[in-house]
Amino acid sequence: xxxxxxxxxxxxxxxxxxxxxxxxxxxxxxxxxxxxxxxxxxxxxxxxxxxxxxxxxxxxxxxxxxxxxxxxxxxxxxxxxxxxxxxxxxxxxxxxxxxxxxxxxxxxxxxxxxxxxxxxxxxxxxxxxxxxxxxxxxxxxxxxxxxxxxxxxxxxxxxxxxxxxxxxxxxxxxxxxxxxxxxxxxxxxxxxxxxxxxxxxxxxxxxxxxxxxxxxxxxxxxxxxxxxxxxxxxxxx
Numbered sequence: 001x002x003x004x005x006x007x008x009x010x011x012x013x014x015x016x017x018x019x020x021x022x023x024x025x026x027x028x029x030x031x032x033x034x035x036x037x038x039x040x041x042x043x044x045x046x047x048x049x050x051x052x053x054x055x056x057x058x059x060x061x062x063x064x065x066x067x068x069x070x071x072x073x074x075x076x077x078x079x080x081x082x083x084x085x086x087x088x089x090x091x092x093x094x095x096x097x098x099x100x101x102x103x104x105x106x107x108x109x110x111x112x113x114x115x116x117x118x119x120x121x122x123x124x125x126x127x128x129x130x131x132x133x134x135x136x137x138x139x140x141x142x143x144x145x146x147x148x149x150x151x152x153x154x155x156x157x158x159x160x161x162x163x164x165x166x167x168x169x170x171x172x173x174x175x176x177x178x179x180x181x182x183x184x185x186x187x188x189x190x191x192x193x194x195x196x197x198x199x200x201x202x203x204x205x206x207x208x209x210x211x212x213x214x215x216x217x218x219x220x221x222x223x224x225x226x227x228x229x230x231x232x233x234x235x236x237x
Contacts, residue, residue, distance in 0.1 A: 021059055023049060025073065028066055033114040037124045040067060064127055071129065072136045074115040079139025081108040086143050094151050094236040101143050102200050102227045109204050116208060120201060141197065145181025147236065148193045152185045157235040160188045189235065196230035 027045045042063055046056040060066040085104035089097045109116040119137070129137075151157040166174065166188065174187030182190055203226055206212055207219045216222040 017059075024056060024059055024066070025069055028070055029114065032070065032118060037067060037070075037118055037127075042066060067124065067127055068130060068133060070115075071119055071133055074112070074119045075133065075136035075139060077112065077115065078105065078108050078119070079136060081105065082140040082143045086146070091150065092154070094147060094154075094156055095231050097147055098231050098234070098236050099227060101140075101147075102223075105140065105200065106204050106207075106223060109208055113208055116204070120205060121209075142181055144193050144197050145190075148185050148190055148234075149182040151236060152182070152189065156237050157189055160186050161192055161235065166191070193234045196234040199230050200227065 024045055027048050028040060030048075031040050031044060040063055042056050042060065043053045045066070046053040049056075060069065081104045082101050085100040086097050089100050091097075148157070170191070171187060174191040177194065178185050178187045178190040182193075203219075203223060207223070212219045212222070
């Protein structure tokens with residue numbers, strides 16, 4: 001067989017493998033939405049796709065490997081949404097970028113509630129996320145780091161906030177976080193950003209999991225108000 005025919009054959013196999021992998025993950029997502037991640041089953045996925053279970057195991061050797069693939073996809077989708085929102089704003093408009101990122105995260109969560117629950121909901125019993133999930137999980141959080149870095153570099157945030165005394169342990173943790181997402185930005189400034197960031201996901205989780213029903217429902221105005229308050233707290237002008 002010629003090199004060109006071998007290459008064409010390999011490409012066709014790769015396309016077929018990619019398509020089957022996509023179908024397996026789509027069916028797995030349907031299972032997660034219907035029954036929860038803890039009940040995800042490779043055998044059930046194979047049955048729904050009309051495949052023998054041994055064939056699915058050639059693509060995903062275990063339930064956990066399939067779950068990891070779904071988690072990575074979810075983190076990457078969220079990260080892409082946040083990155084696109086940030087890129088759509090002028091770099092100097094720090095508050096506009098914060099607003100855009102916050103709204104993109106909320107919109108993605110509302111459109112993909114089961115994927116959001118997979119990465120920010122209750123842990124799946126017996127599952128431990130492997131190292132390969134770390135980089136995708138960091139994508140959205142790195143947007144916060146870029147904002148803080150740009151704010152500090154441009155003197156939009158020009159000093160350490162008052163009342164920022166921290167215990168030695170917390171100061172050490174803040175310094176490690178600063179080194180990871182915003183090198184050169186003081187730990188107390190990064191910590192304030194982290195507080196605002198966790199408030200964002202707390203609000204989204206409350207809304208998505210029905211905790212705002214009968215309180216602030218719909219939550220649009222509360223969300224807009226809250227992200228402005230958190231921008232003030234983080235120091236975005």
